[in-house]
Amino acid sequence: MGRMSARKSKSTRITLQDVARKSGFSPSTVSIVLSEAPLSRYVAAQTKERIRKTAEVLGYRPDVFARSLRSRRSNTIGVLLFDISDPFCVLILRGIEKALHGTRFMPILMDAHHERAQFEGYLDLLMERRVEGLIVVANWLFDEGGLLKASSREPMPSVVVGRDVSEQRIGSVIVDNEAGGYLAIKHLYDLGHRQIALIRGPEKLIDSTRRWNGIERFARENGWKIDPRRVRQLRDAIEPISGFEGGMQLTADLLQSRQKFTALMAFDDLTALGALRALAQAGLSAPRDCSIIGFDDVPLAALSTPGITTIRQPMEEMGAAAARRVLDALHEGRSLGSGLQMLPPELVLRDSTAKLD
Amino acid sequence: MGRMSARKSKSTRITLQDVARKSGFSPSTVSIVLSEAPLSRYVAAQTKERIRKTAEVLGYRPDVFARSLRSRRSNTIGVLLFDISDPFCVLILRGIEKALHGTRFMPILMDAHHERAQFEGYLDLLMERRVEGLIVVANWLFDEGGLLKASSREPMPSVVVGRDVSEQRIGSVIVDNEAGGYLAIKHLYDLGHRQIALIRGPEKLIDSTRRWNGIERFARENGWKIDPRRVRQLRDAIEPISGFEGGMQLTADLLQSRQKFTALMAFDDLTALGALRALAQAGLSAPRDCSIIGFDDVPLAALSTPGITTIRQPMEEMGAAAARRVLDALHEGRSLGSGLQMLPPELVLRDSTAKLD
DNA sequence: TACCTATATTAAAACGATTGAATGAAAGAA
DNA sequence: TTCTTTCATTCAATCGTTTTAATATAGGTA
Numbered sequence: 001m002g003r004m005s006a007r008k009s010k011s012t013r014i015t016l017q018d019v020a021r022k023s024g025f026s027p028s029t030v031s032i033v034l035s036e037a038p039l040s041r042y043v044a045a046q047t048k049e050r051i052r053k054t055a056e057v058l059g060y061r062p063d064v065f066a067r068s069l070r071s072r073r074s075n076t077i078g079v080l081l082f083d084i085s086d087p088f089c090v091l092i093l094r095g096i097e098k099a100l101h102g103t104r105f106m107p108i109l110m111d112a113h114h115e116r117a118q119f120e121g122y123l124d125l126l127m128e129r130r131v132e133g134l135i136v137v138a139n140w141l142f143d144e145g146g147l148l149k150a151s152s153r154e155p156m157p158s159v160v161v162g163r164d165v166s167e168q169r170i171g172s173v174i175v176d177n178e179a180g181g182y183l184a185i186k187h188l189y190d191l192g193h194r195q196i197a198l199i200r201g202p203e204k205l206i207d208s209t210r211r212w213n214g215i216e217r218f219a220r221e222n223g224w225k226i227d228p229r230r231v232r233q234l235r236d237a238i239e240p241i242s243g244f245e246g247g248m249q250l251t252a253d254l255l256q257s258r259q260k261f262t263a264l265m266a267f268d269d270l271t272a273l274g275a276l277r278a279l280a281q282a283g284l285s286a287p288r289d290c291s292i293i294g295f296d297d298v299p300l301a302a303l304s305t306p307g308i309t310t311i312r313q314p315m316e317e318m319g320a321a322a323a324r325r326v327l328d329a330l331h332e333g334r335s336l337g338s339g340l341q342m343l344p345p346e347l348v349l350r351d352s353t354a355k356l357d
Numbered sequence: 358m359g360r361m362s363a364r365k366s367k368s369t370r371i372t373l374q375d376v377a378r379k380s381g382f383s384p385s386t387v388s389i390v391l392s393e394a395p396l397s398r399y400v401a402a403q404t405k406e407r408i409r410k411t412a413e414v415l416g417y418r419p420d421v422f423a424r425s426l427r428s429r430r431s432n433t434i435g436v437l438l439f440d441i442s443d444p445f446c447v448l449i450l451r452g453i454e455k456a457l458h459g460t461r462f463m464p465i466l467m468d469a470h471h472e473r474a475q476f477e478g479y480l481d482l483l484m485e486r487r488v489e490g491l492i493v494v495a496n497w498l499f500d501e502g503g504l505l506k507a508s509s510r511e512p513m514p515s516v517v518v519g520r521d522v523s524e525q526r527i528g529s530v531i532v533d534n535e536a537g538g539y540l541a542i543k544h545l546y547d548l549g550h551r552q553i554a555l556i557r558g559p560e561k562l563i564d565s566t567r568r569w570n571g572i573e574r575f576a577r578e579n580g581w582k583i584d585p586r587r588v589r590q591l592r593d594a595i596e597p598i599s600g601f602e603g604g605m606q607l608t609a610d611l612l613q614s615r616q617k618f619t620a621l622m623a624f625d626d627l628t629a630l631g632a633l634r635a636l637a638q639a640g641l642s643a644p645r646d647c648s649i650i651g652f653d654d655v656p657l658a659a660l661s662t663p664g665i666t667t668i669r670q671p672m673e674e675m676g677a678a679a680a681r682r683v684l685d686a687l688h689e690g691r692s693l694g695s696g697l698q699m700l701p702p703e704l705v706l707r708d709s710t711a712k713l714d
Numbered sequence: 715t716a717c718c719t720a721t722a723t724t725a726a727a728a729c730g731a732t733t734g735a736a737t738g739a740a741a742g743a744a
Numbered sequence: 745t746t747c748t749t750t751c752a753t754t755c756a757a758t759c760g761t762t763t764t765a766a767t768a769t770a771g772g773t774a
Binding site for chain 2: 760761762763
């Protein structure tokens with residue numbers, strides 16, 4: 001109270017000790033109350049209240065480092081994005097965030113921009129930061145070797161979104177690609193199209209095969225023949241953007257091949273955008289001269305002209321599902337539930353497809 | 358060496374103590390060597406080597422929490438995104454990451470998805486995590502009140518990207534909007550356009566005014582008259598996506614007004630995409646019936662058909678510049694250099710603009 | 715000799731929380 | 745009475761580093 005009081009009042013953080021002194025209880029009690037430890041069951045109600053009030057008044061904020069050091073819990077979950085510039089990621093992120101909000105966990109984001117070295121480096125960084133769980137958003141091509149190694153070195157609940165990692169210890173959340181492929185081709189077929197060009201995904205991407213299986217199943221079930229002369233395949237490439245280039249080139253190629261087609265099913269939305277561009281360059285337009293359907297429903301799909309009809313991956317739900325699985329494993333101390341989780345896709349109607357007349 | 362050695366070999370972390378014991382030096386020396394503290398100048402070369410080797414062999418990883426607790430440095434910089442779904446952000450992020458890479462700092466990302474409450478909440482979280490510096494990526498409309506309050510409560514080097522925060526303690530990195538507006542209108546004028554429609558940005562956004570000033574300066578310098586009947590203004594709205602809707606509606610409105618225009622300058626790329634859609638709905642197309650120019654050069658601009666001619670904001674550089682300023686302030690202990698930093702925009706030619714014939 | 719400086723290393727005290735074991739008090743049981 | 749049990753709180757150790765001040769040795773200088 002005197003001028004120049006003993007404790008410097010400026011720039012000195014308020015600690016648990018301060019709250020203890022001021023409230024008249026021991027640091028232990030204060031800690032137990034404020035962190036709602038199991039023992040707090042025994043603490044008298046008015047004690048709790050007094051401590052909470054004092055903490056409030058002093059503006060006490062626990063030091064995360066001291067806390068994590070002692071309790072050996074970081075209260076964080078690592079989120080490793082394979083490439084944030086892929087619009088695919090953003091909604092997944094949102095889903096993760098929403099699911100984590102209100103829990104004691106905070107996501108720590110890292111973006112590897114599709115570089116393997118970065119990926120492993122960031123993975124290491126996350127381990128060093130002692131994340132308690134891991135979510136990998138692994139769109140497009142990515143090599144899972146590093147992840148497996150790391151996760152076995154220091155076991156923790158891990159889930160991969162967008163990729164089927166067939167590994168016991170790691171969970172996966174993906175869209176049902178087979179159903180998606182089926183849905184897409186069915187839509188075109190229902191509109192009356194029979195001469196349909198197909199751009200398959202890169203060979204190494206398991207999604208490609210799954211979607212293709214869906215297409216084949218539809219063909220079988222409806223007696224429709226897939227004409228291999230109208231089929232093209234994207235090459236394996238690492239950047240998500242390459243889908244655009246690929247879609248453009250392959251569509252140009254299809255147009256030149258003189259195999260008539262009234263509709264085109266692209267591997268994903270970027271490929272579809274590329275196809276749109278190629279059509280335009282040939283003086284054609286969708287859906288008048290050719291219907292086009294994509295896959296994913298990235299934000300761009302709605303903004304292009306025409307808006308792209310597509311198969312939506314429920315990205316926000318996928319992110320949330322992944323987060324929930326990590327949380328469950330963390331709370332209940334048991335390992336992740338059965339490996340693979342598939343969410344249903346959904347047809348989104350826009351303006352790039354139309355009835356064949 | 359005996360079976361069942363005293364220290365449990367599993368799941369027990371390797372600490373500084375272990376390295377000390379094994380190498381035969383004290384924890385102090387080991388710490389000094391491994392963290393390259395000033396005192397390491399006096400440590401004998403071979404001592405250093407031995408310690409480093411031992412650490413390597415044991416696979417020692419310092420505990421970040423213990424380290425931060427004692428040293429009072431978190432080695433992190435908070436990156437607060439106003440809305441990550443705005444494609445504007447992503448490249449800025451990349452710039453930040455690149456600039457931080459190789460320093461002792463790691464970015465901690467938080468995304469407020471354009472909600473004020475979230476913004477302040479996350480800001481709090483970042484403070485709690487003891488970030489040493491702060492970068493706010495503040496595209497579109499955002500309220501800086503919370504930021505100012507927080508930054509004065511716990512002073513740290515802070516830079517805002519994409520917004521001119523006229524405040525001593527907070528730095529800003531933005532594109533030179535005035536020059537950008539000038540460049541855009543000049544491009545259309547050079548192509549021969551005189552009847553140019555303009556969609557201004559929201560009133561509350563300072564960028565709008567700056568770009569407008571650039572347009573007016575060009576008009577003055579070249580004796581061109583801005584016809585208010587061809588001018589529209591986006592309304593103040595919080596979601597970045599609203600630029601698309603706005604662009605569409607206002608363009609439709611312009612078309613109906615019967616004021617002929619051969620070119621349209623949109624406030625940003627999303628607005629331009631909206632305009633494109635409106636033209637298409639009126640049976641018109643760019644650039645044949647109307648040239649369109651955008652602003653920002655978000656990734657979508659290159660992928661739409663036609664590709665959108667636009668004024669590029671050097672986003673990656675902006676991010677890097679912001680990070681560098683924070684780093685400088687941190688290293689040299691002095692406050693941030695002069696408040697506002699403006700980077701030059703650049704005209705990117707694509708297919709949505711053409712010569713008037 | 716005594717004193718200083720530079721080099722090389724370490725002891726010990728933090729940093730600010732959590733937690734297992736201990737202590738006290740009150741109430742109920744034998 | 746004495747022993748247990750339950751409730752309420754605290755003691756003291758601990759988490760794994762960093763850092764300040766101290767120690768020790770050797771060489772140089774006055």
